[in-house]
Amino acid sequence: MSAIFDHAQVLAVARKADSAQRLTMEDALILAESASLPLLGSLAHxxxxxxxxxxxxxxxxxxxxxxxxxxxxGCRFCAFFKAPGQAGGYSLTREELGQKIEETLALGGRQILLQGGHNPDMGLEYYEALLHFVRETYPDIHVHGFSPPEIVYFAGLAGLTVPEVVARLKAAGLASIPGGGAEILVDRVRQAVAPAKCSTAEWLDVMRQAHLQGLRTTATMMFGHVETWAERIEHLLALRDLQDETRGFTAFIPWGFQPDNTALGGRKCSPQEYLRVLTISRLMLDNFLSVQASWVTMGREIAQASLWYGANDFGSTMIEENVVAAAGVRFRMDEPGVRQAITDAGFKPVRRAMDYSLLESL
Known part of the structure; x- marks a missing residue:
């Protein structure tokens, strides 16, 4: 990485970060483009x-x-989707969903992350009925579901506002909302990689409305495709500003773009790039309590290293994962494997719920 800022500037920002002062866009650029990875790791930890x-x-x-x-x-970064009418498309039946939930319960899980494509045959009423089914049949299951682009899509199909859709999904049984579909929260990037998805302002407003209605959510960033460092930091600033306003985000999860089998193509995110983004995220998002490692995209060893570079959460056991797998990335760990990985990295594993309440004693 070429140094475009001098050593004195890097040290000045490092001292600012180490004294827990809020960093600016320029501060973050100085660290991202000129600080060494060991320095960033030390500051983030x-x-x-x-x-x-x-x-x-x-x-x-x-x-x-x-x-x-x-x-x-038709997002250019996605290897998972099938266009309407294309061979290989599917929609889960209630019986198939029930089987997946029962398998999850048998493995000790109490949560599903429910998401899907923008299917014109599956709108708001379909998902309301699905949520009612889950709530009535599996009352112990927490449904963490429907990313902001899906909610904007449901609103358009139904001719309703986003607050109305959030309220109806919550009434039907939705318990929290994942941060998917954020990619990079800069409209230039969104137009380049996912022009049919919601805008930056729309993504943020779904989260704002969810928080106002008492739903906790996560936030994500998928990086390493067409964005610049300045645009990554703009994404972090947008999240930080909304968190200042609502305090509704529980965690931030960054992961690197996986190019295989996608229309966008490109190179895979290196471990060094991933750890650099992770550290900058921890330092910029001073109002987020938790930052999550991404073993699903980066693998066990890099996820373990993440725990010394700003992450405090290992994410999900991912009993099932299809989207990243469609891009040819197939890291797998069951719960004992996750616990062992955390232990081997030098920490005590503790199981949690979506809201980060602990499900076992420390």
């Missing part, structure tokens, strides 16, 4: 310890359930 001083790393047992792979968006 100390920032993590200020919020989580105990040697504990949390994780959740859940399953990603994709209700349909039929999607009319």
């Amino acid at each position: 100390r920032a993590r310890l200020r919020k989580h001083p105990a040697p504990v790393v949390t994780y959740v047992v859940d399953r990603n359930v994709n209700s349909t792979n039929i999607c009319q968006c």
